Amino acid sequence: xxxxxxxxxxxxxxxxxxxxxxxxxxxxxxxxxxxxxxxxxxxxxxxxxxxxxxxxxxxxxxxxxxxxxxxxxxxxxxxxxxxxxxxxxxxxxxxxxxxxxxxxxxxxxxxxxxxxxxxxxxxxxxxxxxxxxxxxxxxxxxxxxxxxxxxxxxxxxxxxxxxxxxxxxxxxxxxxxxxxxxxxxxxxxxxxxxxxxxxxxxxxxxxxxxxxxxxxxxxxxxxxxxxxxxxxxxxxxxxxxxxxxxxxxxxxx
Numbered sequence: 001x002x003x004x005x006x007x008x009x010x011x012x013x014x015x016x017x018x019x020x021x022x023x024x025x026x027x028x029x030x031x032x033x034x035x036x037x038x039x040x041x042x043x044x045x046x047x048x049x050x051x052x053x054x055x056x057x058x059x060x061x062x063x064x065x066x067x068x069x070x071x072x073x074x075x076x077x078x079x080x081x082x083x084x085x086x087x088x089x090x091x092x093x094x095x096x097x098x099x100x101x102x103x104x105x106x107x108x109x110x111x112x113x114x115x116x117x118x119x120x121x122x123x124x125x126x127x128x129x130x131x132x133x134x135x136x137x138x139x140x141x142x143x144x145x146x147x148x149x150x151x152x153x154x155x156x157x158x159x160x161x162x163x164x165x166x167x168x169x170x171x172x173x174x175x176x177x178x179x180x181x182x183x184x185x186x187x188x189x190x191x192x193x194x195x196x197x198x199x200x201x202x203x204x205x206x207x208x209x210x211x212x213x214x215x216x217x218x219x220x221x222x223x224x225x226x227x228x229x230x231x232x233x234x235x236x237x238x239x240x241x242x243x244x245x246x247x248x249x250x251x252x253x
Contacts, residue, residue, distance in 0.1 A: 041070075042058045142214070142217070
């Protein structure tokens with residue numbers, strides 16, 4: 001019986017194709033039985049390019065009969081040693097249950113990292129609080145020894161000079177919103193000007209300048225007393241309004 005050439009070619013190609021499908025299916029039985037493909041290097045990160053977002057998920061998908069090394073690579077970040085608290089090991093089980101005192105969730109670990117990141121910011125706030133408290137202690141004691149008169153009959157209490165701190169805030173608020181922030185948006189950050197950390201840093205610098213001004217005034221005051229032998233005077237002939245600049249810098253900070 002004579003077969004047409006095209007029918008013979010079609011029959012042979014069909015047999016070859018079906019045979020290759022069967023061979024490919026048998027070779028992939030292990031892949032389908034494991035339900036998930038495990039690469040030799042598994043990355044864990046919060047980015048979309050990573051294989052997993054949690055370390056425990058990367059460990060859970062490893063088959064129990066696995067006999068090859070699998071490297072779990074955690075993306076670089078701060079306080080990575082805390083990630084071990086979210087990895088489950090055999091010692092975490094107590095009577096078949098996982099003890100919450102030995103195993104933390106990833107959320108708990110990330111929250112602790114957030115607190116650690118805030119510690120430097122909190123510590124820098126101590127500096128400003130210390131400087132701000134000087135307005136009611138050192139600045140007042142410094143002003144008590146200076147001439148508090150404005151005119152022949154009017155006397156200004158030294159503690160009332162903190163009013164210039166409030167006046168400085170009132171002055172600098174519109175200046176910042178109308179002038180400084182526009183310049184910052186043009187040259188630094190187009191969307192909002194300075195970041196919160198940059199504002200805090202500038203405030204710390206200005207508060208440090210306020211203390212430098214106060215220390216210079218104190219040195220000048222002591223030299224003035226020493227030079228004119230004013231140790232027995234209750235008030236030295238030096239105007240209290242020399243303190244305005246340090247109050248002004250604190251208000252700006």
